[in-house]
Amino acid sequence: MSKTRLEAFSDGVIAILITIMVLDLRSPAGSDLSTFVAILPGIATYLLSFVFLGIYWNNHHHLLHATERINGAVLWANLHLLFWLSLVPFATRWMSETEFATLPTALYGSVLLLSAVAYTILVRVILACQPPDSVLASAIGTDRKGNISLVIYAVAIPLTLVNELISIGLFALVALIWLVPDRRIEARINAIAGGRHRGAGLE
Amino acid sequence: MSKTRLEAFSDGVIAILITIMVLDLRSPAGSDLSTFVAILPGIATYLLSFVFLGIYWNNHHHLLHATERINGAVLWANLHLLFWLSLVPFATRWMSETEFATLPTALYGSVLLLSAVAYTILVRVILACQPPDSVLASAIGTDRKGNISLVIYAVAIPLTLVNELISIGLFALVALIWLVPDRRIEARINAIAGGRHRGAGLE
Amino acid sequence: MSKTRLEAFSDGVIAILITIMVLDLRSPAGSDLSTFVAILPGIATYLLSFVFLGIYWNNHHHLLHATERINGAVLWANLHLLFWLSLVPFATRWMSETEFATLPTALYGSVLLLSAVAYTILVRVILACQPPDSVLASAIGTDRKGNISLVIYAVAIPLTLVNELISIGLFALVALIWLVPDRRIEARINAIAGGRHRGAGLE
Amino acid sequence: MSKTRLEAFSDGVIAILITIMVLDLRSPAGSDLSTFVAILPGIATYLLSFVFLGIYWNNHHHLLHATERINGAVLWANLHLLFWLSLVPFATRWMSETEFATLPTALYGSVLLLSAVAYTILVRVILACQPPDSVLASAIGTDRKGNISLVIYAVAIPLTLVNELISIGLFALVALIWLVPDRRIEARINAIAGGRHRGAGLE
Numbered sequence: 063m064s065k066t067r068l069e070a071f072s073d074g075v076i077a078i079l080i081t082i083m084v085l086d087l088r089s090p091a092g093s094d095l096s097t098f099v100a101i102l103p104g105i106a107t108y109l110l111s112f113v114f115l116g117i118y119w120n121n122h123h124h125l126l127h128a129t130e131r132i133n134g135a136v137l138w139a140n141l142h143l144l145f146w147l148s149l150v151p152f153a154t155r156w157m158s159e160t161e162f163a164t165l166p167t168a169l170y171g172s173v174l175l176l177s178a179v180a181y182t183i184l185v186r187v188i189l190a191c192q193p194p195d196s197v198l199a200s201a202i203g204t205d206r207k208g209n210i211s212l213v214i215y216a217v218a219i220p221l222t223l224v225n226e227l228i229s230i231g232l233f234a235l236v237a238l239i240w241l242v243p244d245r246r247i248e249a250r251i252n253a254i255a256g257g258r259h260r261g262a263g264l265e
Numbered sequence: 266m267s268k269t270r271l272e273a274f275s276d277g278v279i280a281i282l283i284t285i286m287v288l289d290l291r292s293p294a295g296s297d298l299s300t301f302v303a304i305l306p307g308i309a310t311y312l313l314s315f316v317f318l319g320i321y322w323n324n325h326h327h328l329l330h331a332t333e334r335i336n337g338a339v340l341w342a343n344l345h346l347l348f349w350l351s352l353v354p355f356a357t358r359w360m361s362e363t364e365f366a367t368l369p370t371a372l373y374g375s376v377l378l379l380s381a382v383a384y385t386i387l388v389r390v391i392l393a394c395q396p397p398d399s400v401l402a403s404a405i406g407t408d409r410k411g412n413i414s415l416v417i418y419a420v421a422i423p424l425t426l427v428n429e430l431i432s433i434g435l436f437a438l439v440a441l442i443w444l445v446p447d448r449r450i451e452a453r454i455n456a457i458a459g460g461r462h463r464g465a466g467l468e
Numbered sequence: 469m470s471k472t473r474l475e476a477f478s479d480g481v482i483a484i485l486i487t488i489m490v491l492d493l494r495s496p497a498g499s500d501l502s503t504f505v506a507i508l509p510g511i512a513t514y515l516l517s518f519v520f521l522g523i524y525w526n527n528h529h530h531l532l533h534a535t536e537r538i539n540g541a542v543l544w545a546n547l548h549l550l551f552w553l554s555l556v557p558f559a560t561r562w563m564s565e566t567e568f569a570t571l572p573t574a575l576y577g578s579v580l581l582l583s584a585v586a587y588t589i590l591v592r593v594i595l596a597c598q599p600p601d602s603v604l605a606s607a608i609g610t611d612r613k614g615n616i617s618l619v620i621y622a623v624a625i626p627l628t629l630v631n632e633l634i635s636i637g638l639f640a641l642v643a644l645i646w647l648v649p650d651r652r653i654e655a656r657i658n659a660i661a662g663g664r665h666r667g668a669g670l671e
Numbered sequence: 672m673s674k675t676r677l678e679a680f681s682d683g684v685i686a687i688l689i690t691i692m693v694l695d696l697r698s699p700a701g702s703d704l705s706t707f708v709a710i711l712p713g714i715a716t717y718l719l720s721f722v723f724l725g726i727y728w729n730n731h732h733h734l735l736h737a738t739e740r741i742n743g744a745v746l747w748a749n750l751h752l753l754f755w756l757s758l759v760p761f762a763t764r765w766m767s768e769t770e771f772a773t774l775p776t777a778l779y780g781s782v783l784l785l786s787a788v789a790y791t792i793l794v795r796v797i798l799a800c801q802p803p804d805s806v807l808a809s810a811i812g813t814d815r816k817g818n819i820s821l822v823i824y825a826v827a828i829p830l831t832l833v834n835e836l837i838s839i840g841l842f843a844l845v846a847l848i849w850l851v852p853d854r855r856i857e858a859r860i861n862a863i864a865g866g867r868h869r870g871a872g873l874e
Contacts, residue, residue, distance in 0.1 A: 067272055067326050069676055074280030074480075077683030082288060084757050085691060089765045093772035112757070116750040123676050123746070137326070138444070141319040148287050148315070156292045163296035241747070270475055270529050277483030285491060340529070341647070344522045351490050351518070359495045366499035473678055473732050480686030488694060543732070544850070547725040554693050554721070562698045569702035 065132050068140060072122055075144045079151060080115040083108055086155045104158045110234060111154040114174065117240045118147060118181065125184075128198040131191050139187040143180040149173045167229055168222040174233060175215035182208055211236045268335050271343060275325055278347045282354060283318040286311055289358045307361045313437060314357040317377065320443045321350060321384065328387070331401040334394050342390040346383040352376045370432055371425040377436060378418035385411055414439045471538050474546060478528055481550045485557060486521040489514055492561045510564045516640060517560045520580065523646045524553060524587065531590075534604040537597050545593040549586040555579045573632040574625050577639060581621035588614055617642045674741050677749060681731055684753045688760060689724040692717055695764045713767045719843060720763040723783065726849045727756060727790065734793075737807040740800050748796040752789040758782045776835040777828050780842060784824040791817055820845045 087108055090097035153173040157166040185202060192198055218232035290311055293300035356376040360369040388405060395401055421435035493514055496503035559579040563572040591608060598604055624638035696717055699706035762782040766775040794811060801807055827841035 064330065067276060067330075070273060070679060071276045071280055071322060071326075073676060073680045074277055074683055075284055077680055078281055078284040078687055079287075080753075081684055081687040081691065081757055082284065084688075084761050085288065085694065087761045089761075089768050090775075093765075093769035093775055095774060098774060098778070109754070112754055116747075116754075119680060120743075120746055120750070123680075127673065127676075134323075137323055138319075141323070144283075145312070145315055145319075148284055152287050152290045152292075156296075159292055160296040165298060165301060166296055169301070267533065270479060270533075273476060274479045274483055274525060274529075277480055278487055281484055281487040282490075285487065288491065337526075340526055341522075344526075347486075348515070348518055348522075351487055355490050355493045355495075359499075362495055363499035368501060368504060369499055372504070470736065473682060473736075476679060477682045477686055477728060477732075480683055481690055484687055484690040485693075488690065491694065540729075543729055544725075547729070550689075551718070551721055551725075554690055558693050558696045558698075562702075565698055566702040571704060571707060572699075572702055575707070 065126055065129060068132060068137060069126050072126075072140060072144065073119070076115055076119045076122070076147065079147055080112055080119070083111055083151045083154055086151060086158075103161065107154055107158045110230075110237065111150050113237045113241070114177075115147065115150060117237065118143075118177065121181070121240070125188065125198075128196075128201055129188050130193060130196055130198070132188065133191045135187050136184070136191065139180075139184040143177065143184050146173060146177040146180050150177070162226045162230065164222050164226060167226040168219050171215055171219040171222065171229060171233060174236070175212070175219065178208070178211050178215060182212075207239055210239065268329055268332060271335060271340060272329050275329075275343060275347065276322070279318055279322045279325070279350065282350055283315055283322070286314055286354045286357060289354060289361075306364065310357055310361045313433075313440065314353050316440045316444070317380075318350065318353060320440065321346075321380065324384070324443070328391065328401075331399075331404055332391050333396060333399055333401070335391070336394045338390050339387070339394065342383075342387040346380065346387050349376060349380040349383050353380070365429045365433065367425050367429060370429040371422050374418055374422040374425065374432060374436060377439070378415070378422065381411070381414050381418060385415075410442055413442065471532055471535060474538060474543065475532050478532075478546060478550065479525070482521055482525045482528070482553065485553055486518055486525070489517055489557045489560055492557060492564075509567065513560055513564045516636075516643065517556050519643045519647070520583075521553065521556060523643065524549075524583065527587070527646070531594065531604075534602075534607055535594050536599060536602055536604070538594070539597045541593050542590070542597065545586075545590040549583065549590050552579060552583040552586050556583070568632045568636065570628050570632060573635055574628040577621055577625040577628065577635060580639060580642070581618070581625065584614070584617050584621060588618075613645055616645065674735055674738060677741060677746060678735050681735075681749060681753065682728070685724055685728045685731070685756065688756055689721055689728070692720055692760045692763055695760060695767075712770065716763055716767045719839075719846065720759050722846045722850070723786075724756065724759060726846065727752075727786065730790070730849070734797065734807075737805075737810055738797050739802060739805055739807070741797065742800050744796050745793070745800065748789075748793040752786065752793050755782060755786040755789050759786070771835045771839065773831050773835060776838055777831040780824055780828040780831065780838060783842060783845070784821070784828065787817070787820050787824060791821075816848055819848065 087104060088101065090101050150173055153166070153170040157163075157170045160166045182205075185205070185208075189196075189199055189202070214232050214236050218229040221232070222229045290307060291304065293304050353376055356369070356373040360366075360373045363369045385408075388408070388411075392399075392402055392405070417435050417439050421432040424435070425432045493510060494507065496507050556579055559572070559576040563569075563576045566572045588611075591611070591614075595602075595605055595608070620638050620642050624635040627638070628635045696713060697710065699710050759782055762775070762779040766772075766779045769775045791814075794814070794817075798805075798808055798811070823841050823845050827838040830841070831838045
């Protein structure tokens with residue numbers, strides 16, 4: 063079974079999600095600066111969700127790139143991830159419209175948390191159908207960043223009851239954590255691949 | 266004629282359909298729990314339609330994967346399927362807005378039924394242009410699941426006159442039936458392919 | 469220069485256009501049969517535009533399939549076609565909302581006419597950069613269907629002043645003309661390709 | 672790391688952006704000529720933004736075509752470009768709704784400016800990871816057109832305080848500058864590639 067269409071379909075869905083959010087960006091009520099300033103929180107929220115979906119696309123890209131085999135279970139685990147991601151525009155809009163009220167902010171965090179859980183499940187399902195000793199298994203390793211993200215979400219969601227802005231700060235922190243790490247995974251993949259090539263060259 | 270663009274176009278349309286439904290998810294009227302609870306049926310309906318479109322994408326993926334040849338008739342049979350699928354967001358929205366009234370629920374079921382009929386037609390049109398003894402023909406076999414689905418839809422649509430929730434339960438039942446079967450088809454394709462490979466090895 | 473991305477981008481745009489029209493399909497005002505009947509003209513218009521965009525996708529598919537070379541001018545001629553096609557949802561919505569008033573129906577026809585002109589230009593620009601004796605040139609031939617379509621549009625647009633439904637009937641006639649012809653072009657391509665293969669075999 | 676998915680994802684996002692703008696094209700208030708004339712500025716604005724996004728797609732196509740290697744930094748520089756491009760529909764809508772008021776026109780210009788800056792950054796990031804003596808470096812050269820565009824934007828944005836239409840004329844001028852140049856870059860790439868081939872042939 064080829065992974066090309068899985069990649070194409072996921073690319074399509076994430077590309078649509080990341081762009082249709084802009085349809086929910088209401089125009090300012092007037093044409094002066096104060097009306098524009100009034101929608102800046104909405105734009106900032108859009109940026110945050112854009113970054114989150116961009117991170118998922120990026121990680122998905124790396125994950126599938128290192129994947130050697132897929133099966134029917136992978137297709138469904140992938141659709142499961144896409145379902146939670148598809149709720150990001152909805153959660154973004156509600157949080158933005160209610161100006162970061164408690165419940166909408168908690169829901170936004172929950173959608174992020176459940177997306178992260180779905181991604182973890184996808185990784186496990188993919189790993190289960192790889193050949194032994196796959197590049198992917200060593201590249202993922204203990205998945206520290208993934209685990210830290212889950213913990214931060216689990217803390218940030220109840221914290222909306224105390225102060226919604228702290229929660230949003232924590233969501234942004236998760237985004238920051240992920241904006242760096244690809245390079246490390248990439249390096250490790252390259253190192254492993256290089257090692258194999260060298261090994262192959264010696265024989 | 267290459268099937269690559271047919272797959273790409275179908276992926277694009279289904280990816281868009283599955284995601285634009287989220288634009289129809291209205292934000293809750295307020296920011297408290299009761300307003301969120303009020304939209305839960307809408308989210309559940311979205312989930313149901315997401316699963317249906319996901320099943321079609323999945324089955325379409327398997328179908329085209331096993332297809333060896335296409336022709337102009339296949340392009341049109343495919344567009345015919347995409348037309349009925351494109352009405353899913355419309356039917357979902359109407360059913361959700363009217364809170365599962367009789368006619369909208371029956372229309373929703375009819376769109377599902379006509380999509381299933383269009384899929385069956387697509388399968389026949391594809392089979393008609395395959396070389397004899399194709400992998401696809403034996404993989405599809407008697408298509409029991411497809412036939413059972415058609416029967417359930419045909420029962421569920423008039424049942425909306427009695428109780429709409431029973432009909433929706435039956436639609437969900439069809440989804441459940443399909444959430445499992447890919448694995449079986451996959452196994453059969455693998456078995457056949459394996460058999461051929463073994464056969465080829467012996468000669 | 470590779471045609472893969474040109475195909476992918478065109479597929480993406482046409483797939484989006486063909487599906488976002490469904491967002492413009494308003495839900496019936498109520499949940500009874502009369503409210504549903506009231507939106508049937510809207511659904512019929514959607515079907516007509518769906519068929520038109522489907523025909524363009526289909527013909528575009530065949531055209532690019534037979535194309536051997538592209539250049540920068542082809543990219544722009546293609547974007548020019550996509551621009552007119554992108555106005556189809558807008559023209560469909562206006563015609564549907566005004567219940568087939570004169571000007572909106574004439575505008576709808578004009579968008580179809582200008583799309584057809586843009587397609588003709590695209591064909592010429594592509595032909596101009598093919599190697600001599602290309603499969604494409606003989607496959608397109610005198611392009612009778614294209615010319616007939618242009619004539620019918622040119623007649624149907626002023627006829628909206630007399631009766632809009634006659635114009636719409638003529639638009640539907642153009643669609644019907646195109647729903648058949650691919651098979652002929654296909655056959656001719658196959659014949660030519662077959663002839664070449666036979667020729668190659670003889671040498 | 673393969674550039675295929677980067678191209679596919681960018682194609683998807685730009686295709687969506689270029690088409691969802693049509694959802695923001697309001698239908699005329701009535702069905703007579705005066706109501707249609709009233710929305711012509713909106714359609715002209717849509718055309719301008721369509722051309723801008725088309726230029727970006729076109730240049731992106733040429734850029735990636737000549738790219739030999741990508742890395743994680745390229746993925747992010749690309750997402751950064753897509754973020755600014757994703758604000759084009761929003762800025763277009765606001766400028767159009769306020770009938771070219773000062774601030775919305777300045778914002779539109781700023782989104783264009785920041786997109787151009789993001790494109791310049793993307794080019795630098797890609798160049799940084801190419802092998803020495805790459806085709807891309809010589810094809811881009813001093814990037815005169817890019818620099819001229821940046822200057823025109825920087826002049827046009829404050830000019831909105833004097834007269835918004837002058838600014839819009841300058842934006843249109845940038846579009847015109849870009850509608851020609853691909854051919855030159857193309858020619859230079861062909862010349863270089865041809866030179867290499869000749870060189871290779873001599874050895």
